[in-house]
Amino acid sequence: MEALTESGIRPPDTAGEQPLLRVEGLTKHYQSASGSRIVACEDVTFDVYPGEVLGIVGESGSGKSTVLQCLFQDVIPTSGEAYLSSFLGGSRNIWDADRRERRHLRTHDMSMVYQNPRQGLNLMVTAGGNIAERLLAAEWRKVADIRAKASDYLSRTEVPLDRMDDFPAFFSGGMQQRVQIAKALANNPALVLLDELTTGLDVSVQAGVLDLVRDIQHRLGMTAIVVSHDLGVIRLLADRTLVMKDGHVVEAGLTDQILEDPQHPYTQLLVNCVTH
Amino acid sequence: MTEPLLSVRDIRKQITLHILDGKQVSPLRGVSFDLAPGEFLGIVGPSGAGKSSLIKCLNRTYLADGGTANYRSASGEIVDLLHAPERTMIRLRRTEIHYVSQFLKAPPREPALDVVASVIVNRGGDPAEARARAAETLGMLGIGPELQSSYPSLFSGGEQQRVNVARALVDPPRLLLLDEPTSALDAENRARVLEIVRRAQANGTAMIGIFHDIEMLQQLADNVIVLEDGLVTQHGPIGSVQIPGYIEAGAAEFV
Numbered sequence: 001m002e003a004l005t006e007s008g009i010r011p012p013d014t015a016g017e018q019p020l021l022r023v024e025g026l027t028k029h030y031q032s033a034s035g036s037r038i039v040a041c042e043d044v045t046f047d048v049y050p051g052e053v054l055g056i057v058g059e060s061g062s063g064k065s066t067v068l069q070c071l072f073q074d075v076i077p078t079s080g081e082a083y084l085s086s087f088l089g090g091s092r093n094i095w096d097a098d099r100r101e102r103r104h105l106r107t108h109d110m111s112m113v114y115q116n117p118r119q120g121l122n123l124m125v126t127a128g129g130n131i132a133e134r135l136l137a138a139e140w141r142k143v144a145d146i147r148a149k150a151s152d153y154l155s156r157t158e159v160p161l162d163r164m165d166d167f168p169a170f171f172s173g174g175m176q177q178r179v180q181i182a183k184a185l186a187n188n189p190a191l192v193l194l195d196e197l198t199t200g201l202d203v204s205v206q207a208g209v210l211d212l213v214r215d216i217q218h219r220l221g222m223t224a225i226v227v228s229h230d231l232g233v234i235r236l237l238a239d240r241t242l243v244m245k246d247g248h249v250v251e252a253g254l255t256d257q258i259l260e261d262p263q264h265p266y267t268q269l270l271v272n273c274v275t276h
Numbered sequence: 277m278t279e280p281l282l283s284v285r286d287i288r289k290q291i292t293l294h295i296l297d298g299k300q301v302s303p304l305r306g307v308s309f310d311l312a313p314g315e316f317l318g319i320v321g322p323s324g325a326g327k328s329s330l331i332k333c334l335n336r337t338y339l340a341d342g343g344t345a346n347y348r349s350a351s352g353e354i355v356d357l358l359h360a361p362e363r364t365m366i367r368l369r370r371t372e373i374h375y376v377s378q379f380l381k382a383p384p385r386e387p388a389l390d391v392v393a394s395v396i397v398n399r400g401g402d403p404a405e406a407r408a409r410a411a412e413t414l415g416m417l418g419i420g421p422e423l424q425s426s427y428p429s430l431f432s433g434g435e436q437q438r439v440n441v442a443r444a445l446v447d448p449p450r451l452l453l454l455d456e457p458t459s460a461l462d463a464e465n466r467a468r469v470l471e472i473v474r475r476a477q478a479n480g481t482a483m484i485g486i487f488h489d490i491e492m493l494q495q496l497a498d499n500v501i502v503l504e505d506g507l508v509t510q511h512g513p514i515g516s517v518q519i520p521g522y523i524e525a526g527a528a529e530f531v
Contacts, residue, residue, distance in 0.1 A: 017363060049363055211385055218397075236383060239366055254336060254362050261338040265294030272295055 018085060019047035020223050021071075021191060026080035028066050039247040040066040044080070046242055046252065048191070048223060055238025055255060056227045057270070063247040064227045065115075068193045070095075071225070072112045073102050084109055086190035107137040111184035115196035117176035120183065123169035127159060127179045130168065131186045138187040153182035157212055174205035181212065185222070192224040198233060210236055231274050235259060243267045280310040281348055281451065281482050282334075287358070288342035289329050289506075303329035304340070305506035311451075316483045318497035320519060325503040327486045328378070331453045333358060334484070335375040336365045347373070350450060370398050372450040376443075376457050380436040382428045388414060389424040392442045399447065406446075413446040414439070417468050433460040441469050448476035454485035458492060470495060490519060 026044040029037050041063030048054045056064045069075040071082065076095065083090040086109050087101075094105055111134070114120040121130050131150040140146050151161055157178040168176050177197060184192055194213070198206040210233065216222060217237065226237050234241055234255060241258045243251040243266065251264040262268045289304040303326040311317050319327050332338040334345055334357055345357040350372055355364060357373075369375070374395075382391045389410050396406035414424050417438040423431065428439045437460050444452055458466045466489065473496060477483070487493045493500065493514065500517045502510040510517045 052363075052366075207385060214383065218394075240362055253339070254365060256337045257339060260332065261291070263339065268293065268295050 017049055020050045020052075020086070021048040021082065021084050022090070023047070023067075023071075023082045024080060026067060026070060026082065027078045028063075028070060028075060029078045039063075041070075041244070041247045044242075044244075044249055046249070048225060050223055051221045052240065053217060053222075053224045053226055053238050055234035055241035056225060056244060057229065057231060057234050057241055057258075058244035059229055059270075061246075062244040064244045065195055066247075067244075068112065068195050068225065068227055071191075072110055072193055073097075073106055074112075084191065103137075107134070108187070109189055110191045110193060111187075111189045112193040113177075113180050113184045113195065113197050115199050117168065117173070117180050120180040121168050121176065123176075124167055126165045127154060127168055127171070127182075128164040130179060131183045134183050134186055140187070149186055150182075153186045154179070156185075156216070157182040158208075172205075173201055174208060177201065177205075177209050178212065181209075181216075185216065185220070188220075190223065192222050194224055194226045196228055197226075198230070199228070213237060231259065231270065243270070278312055279348060281313045281315070282311040282357075283346045284309050284311075284334075284343070285345075286343040287330065287333055287340050287345065289326070289333055289338060290341045303506055304333065306343070307503070307506070307508055308343075309501060309508065309511060311482055311484065314477070314480045314482050315499065316477060316485065316497050318493045318500040318514065319484065319486045319503055320488075320493065320500060321503035322520070326506040327503055328455050330503070331375065331455050331484060331486065335369070335373070335453055336360075336362075337375070347451070373453070374444045374449040374451075375453040376440050376455060378455045378457075378459060379433075380428055380440040382436075382439065384429055385427055387425050388419060388428050388431070388439050388442075391428060391439060392446050395443055396447050401447070410442070410446055413442045413472070416472055417442050418465060434462065434465060437461060438465060438469070441472065445472050445476050448479045448481040450481065452476065452481050452483040452485075454483060454487075456486050456488060458487070458489060466492060493519070 024045050027042050028040040030040055032038050044067055056067060058064045066075060070077045081093045082095060084094055087094060087105055097105060112120065128150040131153060132146045135146045135149060151164060154164055155161060159175060159178050159182060168179050198209050201209065214236065228234055238255045241255045242249050243258060243264065245266045251258065251267050258267060259271055262271050285308045287304050287307045290300060290302045293299045307330055321327050329338060333340040336357060340358045343358060347355050347357050349355055349368065389407060392410035392414060393406040396409060397403050411424060419435060419438055423435065428436050437457060441457050458469050461469065470492060497514045499512060500514050501508050502517060502520065
């Protein structure tokens with residue numbers, strides 16, 4: 001059957017299921033101030049299957065966040081193709097979408113939880129209002145429905161309902177993150193993108209946010225890409241994992257295999273740096 | 277003769293340690309055997325012989341460098357466990373192949389009862405029934421209600437091992453891979469594990485098990501493989517194989 005390629009990366013899977021997302025050859029180059037070319041990510045190819053959580057691990061600067069930003073249309077890639085089965089039946093490259101379609105992708109098909117809640121939330125709009133914004137963008141119209149949905153998701157993410165009409169600016173970091181998660185999940189997008197969602201939080205607060213995501217994963221069966229530099233987060237959440245270094249995917253496999261039998265020198269280093 | 281459940285041919289495994297200047301070790305140098313449906317195959321050998329590597333290759337926790345391991349799934353398809361798509365392995369692990377590592381790797385902050393019940397829930401079972409069966413299985417292994425509601429990370433090594441066994445046998449799989457599941461258990465708890473493994477055997481579960489405990493081996497195994505330095509040096513019915521001395525010596529520590 002399929003052999004490993006020279007780089008040690010297994011060829012893409014074909015287990016009969018149809019992937020929800022197919023990414024091929026995603027490349028993003030930037031121009032530095034001095035005019036030289038900076039590779040953010042290069043030739044990144046992977047699939048995500050329905051109900052699966054895919055992990056992307058790597059150090060800062062490895063390009064892992066760029067992958068998410070490109071998928072969420074925050075950044076337009078230099079080249080590459082991506083097909084999402086919920087978007088026009090997977091017939092159109094999401095990076096060929098026009099402005100209206102792009103908006104649809106961001107409001108209906110995908111959502112993003114950013115490392116910094118400032119990017120995902122309007123801190124001077126109430127917690128409930130933030131979720132309402134997302135639902136309005138996804139064409140929800142009835143105020144009563146929106147209000148009910150907002151309180152449903154805030155309680156699912158353990159945000160006290162008496163804080164619903166307060167501004168997230170005055171929330172703790174952990175609670176801001178939970179509001180962001182509630183907002184991202186409220187209209188049930190096909191794909192959820194989670195970018196370093198626990199980085200910068202206290203360890204105990206990290207645990208709470210991770211437990212919340214695991215709980216949602218179990219109860220709602222969401223499909224997600226989790227980007228983290230923390231192998232502990234990846235181990236807990238991801239079925240399969242990509243390892244990125246200097247903009248390239250250096251290794252991909254089942255998460256336990258990546259952790260117990262890492263092939264690439266960088267992954268071996270990463271696994272041996274874990275202190276617990 | 278019945279078709280084998282698993283047919284392993286010439287598994288090879290080499291590990292290159294880039295962080296140690298490319299040092300190479302070869303835990304498996306060409307291992308072959310067949311496993312019949314419902315058979316219990318014991319694996320013995322000195323430490324470093326490649327026993328765990330073999331089991332991990334079959335579970336795809338390790339990537340083998342050569343060979344095949346053709347497994348006949350419940351639906352009748354033949355799947356090479358060494359090369360099947362990752363999504364296929366995820367499906368088989370969820371539904372019919374279960375690997376018991378030597379040490380419990382349970383998610384943190386999850387009560388023992390839920391850790392065990394999740395196996396059935398992930399197979400599409402009813403959560404309430406899953407919890408009832410988990411409680412029963414844990415109870416059989418001497419993990420009472422008090423412990424069931426606490427986190428396994430707080431448990432002793434022996435208790436963790438029994439949670440691990442409970443997870444494997446709460447809903448017996450078609451193929452069970454056991455890596456020293458009783459190494460931290462006293463005689464009483466080994467007897468409990470023996471009992472519950474026998475029930476799964478009677479239920480038709482095929483098993484490949486690494487044991488350092490000669491008694492467990494004699495009571496469970498149909499056939500035994502002796503693995504030395506990455507090669508099979510003996511393979512046959514439990515009565516016919518010369519069990520090397522180090523096995524008994526190892527078991528004596530726990531008696």
